[in-house]
Amino acid sequence: xxxxxxxxxDISDQKRWRRVYKIVRGYGMHVQxxxxxxxxxxxxxxxxxxxxxxxxxxxxxxVIFARIGTVQxxxxxxxxxxxxxxxxxxxxKGLVF
Amino acid sequence: xxxxxxxxxxxxxGSGQHDRAERRKRPSDVGHDVWxxxxxxxxxxxEDLGIVGKLDAIRYQDDGYWxxxxxxxxxxxxxxxxxxxxxxxxxxxxxxxDQIQLCAQGLLLRANGFPTIAGKLxxxxxxxxxxxxxxxxxxxxxxATIRRAHELEQASMPSPLLNSDKCFRCxxxxxxxxxxxxxxxxxxGETVPxxxxxxxxxxxxxxxVSEPGxxxxxxxxxxxxxxxxxxxxxxxLKDVRHISLFGNVQISTQLVHDCMESGVxxxxxxxxxxxxxxxxxxxxxxxxxxxxxxKRFGDERDRLTLARYIVRAKILNQxxxxxxxxxxxxxxxxxxxxxxxxxxxEATSIDSLLGIEGIAAKQYMQAFVLMLKVKGVPAGExxxxxxxxxxxxxxxxxxxxxxxxxxxxxxxxxxxxxxLDPLMGFYHRIETGRPSLVLDMMxxxxxxxxxxxxxxxxxxxxxxxxxxxxxxxxxxLKLPGRKRFFQAFERRMHETVTHPVxxxxxxxxxxxxxxxxxxxxxxxxxxxxxxPIVTR
Numbered sequence: 001x002x003x004x005x006x007x008x009x010d011i012s013d014q015k016r017w018r019r020v021y022k023i024v025r026g027y028g029m030h031v032q033x034x035x036x037x038x039x040x041x042x043x044x045x046x047x048x049x050x051x052x053x054x055x056x057x058x059x060x061x062x063v064i065f066a067r068i069g070t071v072q073x074x075x076x077x078x079x080x081x082x083x084x085x086x087x088x089x090x091x092x093k094g095l096v097f
Numbered sequence: 098x099x100x101x102x103x104x105x106x107x108x109x110x111g112s113g114q115h116d117r118a119e120r121r122k123r124p125s126d127v128g129h130d131v132w133x134x135x136x137x138x139x140x141x142x143x144e145d146l147g148i149v150g151k152l153d154a155i156r157y158q159d160d161g162y163w164x165x166x167x168x169x170x171x172x173x174x175x176x177x178x179x180x181x182x183x184x185x186x187x188x189x190x191x192x193x194x195d196q197i198q199l200c201a202q203g204l205l206l207r208a209n210g211f212p213t214i215a216g217k218l219x220x221x222x223x224x225x226x227x228x229x230x231x232x233x234x235x236x237x238x239x240x241a242t243i244r245r246a247h248e249l250e251q252a253s254m255p256s257p258l259l260n261s262d263k264c265f266r267c268x269x270x271x272x273x274x275x276x277x278x279x280x281x282x283x284x285x286g287e288t289v290p291x292x293x294x295x296x297x298x299x300x301x302x303x304x305x306v307s308e309p310g311x312x313x314x315x316x317x318x319x320x321x322x323x324x325x326x327x328x329x330x331x332x333x334l335k336d337v338r339h340i341s342l343f344g345n346v347q348i349s350t351q352l353v354h355d356c357m358e359s360g361v362x363x364x365x366x367x368x369x370x371x372x373x374x375x376x377x378x379x380x381x382x383x384x385x386x387x388x389x390x391x392k393r394f395g396d397e398r399d400r401l402t403l404a405r406y407i408v409r410a411k412i413l414n415q416x417x418x419x420x421x422x423x424x425x426x427x428x429x430x431x432x433x434x435x436x437x438x439x440x441x442x443e444a445t446s447i448d449s450l451l452g453i454e455g456i457a458a459k460q461y462m463q464a465f466v467l468m469l470k471v472k473g474v475p476a477g478e479x480x481x482x483x484x485x486x487x488x489x490x491x492x493x494x495x496x497x498x499x500x501x502x503x504x505x506x507x508x509x510x511x512x513x514x515x516x517l518d519p520l521m522g523f524y525h526r527i528e529t530g531r532p533s534l535v536l537d538m539m540x541x542x543x544x545x546x547x548x549x550x551x552x553x554x555x556x557x558x559x560x561x562x563x564x565x566x567x568x569x570x571x572x573x574l575k576l577p578g579r580k581r582f583f584q585a586f587e588r589r590m591h592e593t594v595t596h597p598v599x600x601x602x603x604x605x606x607x608x609x610x611x612x613x614x615x616x617x618x619x620x621x622x623x624x625x626x627x628x629p630i631v632t633r
Binding site for chain 1: 106107301306317331335
């Protein structure tokens with residue numbers, strides 16, 4: 001079961017920040033600076049954490065994982081609201097290019 | 098068992114911790130003066146014991162002994178009473194299986210000339226370190242366990258656990274299918290409750306690329322799709338299950354490598370939608386299944402039994418679609434189809450099955466047009482006149498052909514993932530370059546997946562008459578219409594239905610996977626029979 005996870009980070013070093021940004025991009029949608037909306041299974045979340053653990057500095061950097069709800073229940077729309085520019089979560093049923 | 102392995106959140110975390118523990122070791126630590134300081138990680142093996150092992154860490158003690166150290170994710174037991182294992186008594190401060198693993202490491206060390214009398218277990222759960230002395234009982238238990246493991250290695254697949262809570266966290270549950278297998282194999286199977294162990298859909302996305310001149314590649318952990326005018330879209334690679342390329346589309350080798358490693362299949366289709374070929378990783382991994390497949394399909398009786406069920410399921414599913422959607426349908430047709438289905442069960446040869454299937458298909462295709470309510474058909478044009486192909490001559494046939502190609506692609510991927518040979522079938526004649534098994538296995542799904550998408554897209558007006566090129570002798574779908582059809586097909590594959598036998602909900606794409614798995618289990622002799630799905 002996949003759930004929405006809001007991933008945000010604060011990285012104190014440019015080089016590490018770059019690497020963290022690249023990793024998290026592969027796991028979700030870039031919503032704002034240092035904020036990503038990801039659709040993760042338990043396994044994806046574990047993988048992402050393992051990848052980040054290899055990069056970040058244990059005492060100087062921070063990555064927050066906030067679980068928002070299951071993807072099926074349209075939790076992103078219900079549990080999150082935004083004003084200003086709108087955002088649309090990725091729909092895996094419509095990857096037609 | 099059989100070298101099968103699936104990842105789960107727990108295994109990912111575990112191997113991540115191992116990797117990091119291993120990388121912390123500096124080259125200099127191991128390079129010089131190796132035997133003065135303890136190495137961080139060690140591969141050892143011994144012929145007499147018949148085992149090899151990877152020791153996370155060993156430590157040198159002042160008293161001249163070496164101690165293996167093993168880290169565990171869980172918590173240590175409270176240590177009050179000792180454990181009884183068969184005739185042996187083991188220390189109560191650590192779980193018996195952990196002690197045995199540690200002791201096996203100790204025996205390996207001894208066999209390789211390192212004196213050792215005890216080892217340490219570190220439980221991450223409650224951050225406790227437990228020292229275990231290798232007692233005579235523990236050594237006897239370990240030797241017995243190693244012997245038992247060798248016996249199991251030679252044995253066939255064990256039957257699944259009954260009603261065990263362990264199934265929920267086991268990473269192999271999607272392969273083992275514990276409750277489903279028990280229901281299908283035990284004599285009073287009907288009464289076995291089915292728990293929702295395997296998620297109803299772990300469906301990932303299928304990427305369709307059909308715009309000519311588009312390039313597909315990767316950057317980091319992302320899939321990038323760059324169109325001719327330089328516009329770029331990205332999709333996380335972890336969300337992709339399959340990539341379909343239509344016509345003149347480029348794909349990078351780096352991406353192909355990544356896909357093959359993670360089990361993502363790639364299909365190549367012509368711009369018109371004919372399946373040309375597939376990329377999948379080396380399917381020889383589960384070669385035992387293929388060996389059985391070739392054996393079983395050489396047996397006339399096995400082939401006929403399977404073919405009967407396939408044809409029966411196909412006809413019944415066609416009947417269901419008509420019953421649900423056709424307006425003003427002559428009831429005789431429904432009765433006829435039911436008769437054909439019954440006769441197919443008693444068919445004595447593949448040839449007579451082909452005859453029955455042909456008659457049923459003809460009746461079904463003639464009634465197909467009754468399910469359609471298309472507006473805007475110009476006067477004098479035909480919407481559909483029976484089934485025709487190569488090339489399709491009317492819009493409905495064009496859509497059916499495209500739908501069947503997509504279904505063929507999905508079935509191919511499902512069969513190849515299980516380790517079956519897609520070209521060796523039991524019902525369709527075996528010809529070079531023809532994926533017979535794929536054609537066999539997709540028969541029951543033609544109506545419930547492809548035909549139903551065609552009916553729906555036409556009836557809702559999602560695809561209209563203007564979306565087609567109508568030629569003298571052929572008919573094809575324009576690009577914008579094709580994209581909408583792909584989307585409709587994907588929606589159908591993600592839709593969930595109640596499984597008629599097991600009673601839980603699952604998506605159509607998972608259903609294909611489940612069928613492929615059951616066929617392979619039947620071929621391996623683990624299930625008494627294989628019956629394809631029949632919807633109500």
